[in-house]
Amino acid sequence: MSGLTLSHVTKEFGTFKAVNNVSLSVPEGTFVCLLGPSGCGKTTLMRMVAGLDLPTEGSITLGGEDITRVPTHKRNLGMVFQSLALFPHLTVGENIAYALRIRGVSKDEQKKRVDELLSMIHLPGFSDRSVNKLSGGQRQRIAIARALAISPKLFLLDEPLSALDAKLREAMQVELRQLQQRLGITTIVVTHDQREAMTMADTVVVMNGGEVRQAAAPVDIYRRPADSFVADFIGSTNLIPFTTDGKGEASIFGSSVAGLTLGTTRSGTISVRPEDVQIVPSAESSLAGKVTFVRDLGGSVETFIEAGGQQIVAVSAPRSRPDVTVGQTVGLRFDPETSVVLAR
Numbered sequence: 001m002s003g004l005t006l007s008h009v010t011k012e013f014g015t016f017k018a019v020n021n022v023s024l025s026v027p028e029g030t031f032v033c034l035l036g037p038s039g040c041g042k043t044t045l046m047r048m049v050a051g052l053d054l055p056t057e058g059s060i061t062l063g064g065e066d067i068t069r070v071p072t073h074k075r076n077l078g079m080v081f082q083s084l085a086l087f088p089h090l091t092v093g094e095n096i097a098y099a100l101r102i103r104g105v106s107k108d109e110q111k112k113r114v115d116e117l118l119s120m121i122h123l124p125g126f127s128d129r130s131v132n133k134l135s136g137g138q139r140q141r142i143a144i145a146r147a148l149a150i151s152p153k154l155f156l157l158d159e160p161l162s163a164l165d166a167k168l169r170e171a172m173q174v175e176l177r178q179l180q181q182r183l184g185i186t187t188i189v190v191t192h193d194q195r196e197a198m199t200m201a202d203t204v205v206v207m208n209g210g211e212v213r214q215a216a217a218p219v220d221i222y223r224r225p226a227d228s229f230v231a232d233f234i235g236s237t238n239l240i241p242f243t244t245d246g247k248g249e250a251s252i253f254g255s256s257v258a259g260l261t262l263g264t265t266r267s268g269t270i271s272v273r274p275e276d277v278q279i280v281p282s283a284e285s286s287l288a289g290k291v292t293f294v295r296d297l298g299g300s301v302e303t304f305i306e307a308g309g310q311q312i313v314a315v316s317a318p319r320s321r322p323d324v325t326v327g328q329t330v331g332l333r334f335d336p337e338t339s340v341v342l343a344r
């Protein structure tokens with residue numbers, strides 16, 4: 001029963017459901033990213049875990065204890081929120097030791113802990129510096145150290161890296177993940193950046209419209225998306241409608257496709273990642289399309305094909321670039337291993 005559990009958590013603002021019946025289990029020591037478009041309810045969900053908002057319905061437990069109505073300061077949390085800036089009039093060391101001082105920890109203990117945390121975030125000797133003279137990345141690390149000073153049971157971060165430039169942000173993602181692994185601390189990060197989520201998380205929780213659409217390991221979110229929202233939100237994909245004769249024979253764009261087992265549902269949508277679309281001579285596939293555009297990005301080549309009235313994108317490495325020209329009719333093949341039938 002250790003770790004964090006959310007059971008049927010709902011948050012209403014008036015008649016609007018910002019979070020709708022979310023159940024989620026975060027095992028102790030794991031790293032979870034809440035990911036989704038703006039307004040999907042990530043921050044509201046996080047605020048309830050932090051005790052900054054009360055759920056309208058449902059319950060939250062931490063380490064087996066019901067904390068749904070426990071005030072924030074009694075939850076033993078470390079928080080880094082975008083809006084929670086460092087105290088500008090305090091030194092780096094005073095910032096980090098802030099929560100320790102309030103808890104009456106001795107000066108010696110404070111100093112020891114500050115030094116420990118500074119070396120952990122790769123800023124040894126920074127204790128007496130003014131926080132106003134730090135770079136963005138350094139500030140972010142100090143904010144993280146400050147939140148970790150009390151050795152919290154749960155570490156919550158809301159868009160912690162969004163103010164940093166792209167390069168620094170990527171470096172900090174790796175750093176944050178390594179730090180979390182070293183400390184083994186249960187961590188939840190809110191982000192709208194899928195690359196960030198895929199870099200850091202053990203479990204990515206994809207949200208939309210206040211609901212959890214899928215919670216799974218990054219590779220499974222990418223390879224086995226549960227529905228068309230997840231498939232489209234994570235990376236890019238081709239969403240292709242199909243029908244079946246009810247016995248396993250499938251048709252796409254009105255042509256029957258051998259070898260693609262799509263079950264016995266009458267119709268639905270499959271997700272095929274661009275790197276899984278194979279371009280073959282038109283005689284070798286019942287699925288035909290016309291090349292409309294080729295984009296050579298140097299590191300990869302994208303071929304746009306119009307088939308069945310929709311656009312299909314195929315991506316290949318430059319070395320296996322398909323030998324095609326715009327206007328040419330080509331055949332398409334989807335690998336049954338990588339074509340995912342979506343739930344909705």
Ligand code: ATP
Binds near residue numbers: 037038041042043
């Ligand atoms: P973003 O990435 O833009 O921060 P988010 O996924 O974190 O978005 P939330 O901040 O959780 O989204 O908001 C979810 C929805 O709830 C939004 O439509 C928002 O307008 C609404 N909302 C949030 N807080 C309140 C509030 N205090 N009163 C009324 N509506 C609110």
